[in-house]
Amino acid sequence: MDxxxxxxxxxxxxxWLHIISGIMWxxxxxxxxxxxxxxxxxxPAELRPAIVRYILPEALFWFRWGAVAxxxxxxxxxxxxxxxxxxxxxxxxxxxxxxxxxxxxxxxWIGFIMFLNVxxxxxxNQQKVIGLxxxxxxxxxxxxxxxxxxxxxxxxxxxxxLYAMVFAAHRY
Amino acid sequence: xxxxxxxxxxxxxAGFVLTxxxxxxxxxxx
Numbered sequence: 001m002d003x004x005x006x007x008x009x010x011x012x013x014x015x016w017l018h019i020i021s022g023i024m025w026x027x028x029x030x031x032x033x034x035x036x037x038x039x040x041x042x043x044p045a046e047l048r049p050a051i052v053r054y055i056l057p058e059a060l061f062w063f064r065w066g067a068v069a070x071x072x073x074x075x076x077x078x079x080x081x082x083x084x085x086x087x088x089x090x091x092x093x094x095x096x097x098x099x100x101x102x103x104x105x106x107x108x109w110i111g112f113i114m115f116l117n118v119x120x121x122x123x124x125n126q127q128k129v130i131g132l133x134x135x136x137x138x139x140x141x142x143x144x145x146x147x148x149x150x151x152x153x154x155x156x157x158x159x160x161x162l163y164a165m166v167f168a169a170h171r172y
Numbered sequence: 173x174x175x176x177x178x179x180x181x182x183x184x185x186a187g188f189v190l191t192x193x194x195x196x197x198x199x200x201x202x
Contacts, residue, residue, distance in 0.1 A: 033180060033183075034180065037180075038180065090201065091201065091202065092201070097201070097202055098202065099198065099202030102198050102201045102202045103198045103202070106194060106197070106198060149174065149177055152177040152178070152180075152183055153177065155180075155183055155184075155187070156177070156183050156184075156186055156187045156190065157187070157190075158187070159184070159187030159188060159190065159191050160187065160190045160191040160193075160194045163191045163194065163195065164194060164198070167195075167198070
């Protein structure tokens with residue numbers, strides 16, 4: 001225990017949970033966008049319910065709770081490391097600006113927008129698609145379009161978000 | 173915008189373009 005303080009051990013543990021949950025979240029996001037969405041139209045109509053009734057609800061469970069865990073563990077980690085406020089302010093008020101808080105701060109804000117997309121746009125609309133919330137066929141089609149666009153926006157944002165997170169950890 | 177997002181390849185390319193812009197922003201700010 002000499003080479004790391006108790007608080008540093010907590011940071012190691014929480015960082016590990018943050019990364020594991022982040023992979024759970026973004027892994028499912030990329031599964032939706034790179035695999036499921038392009039493939040479903042090619043599946044014969046009579047087989048599609050297998051995706052919508054069985055695969056999609058399970059994938060959405062790990063996806064949305066992975067998002068929560070990533071956000072919570074990320075905020076705890078930044079707080080333990082002492083740069084939560086500084087990073088949220090993108091390092092601007094720091095007397096001696098450090099690239100780490102600027103980079104990770106950008107990652108945090110992009111990740112936060114993605115988190116809101118999951119819980120405000122993707123999940124409520126996907127609930128109509130998988131039938132947890134009753135909707136007319138027209139409403140289901142509208143819900144599928146909004147959820148799909150929000151999911152695609154998150155795929156777009158995930159690329160600079162991951163850059164900011166990993167850059168902050170490895171450049172400084 | 174919707175046309176770009178409906179195209180997966182275009183979305184990924186836009187993601188990398190956004191990354192380069194962000195890298196420059198971080199460099200200027202830090």
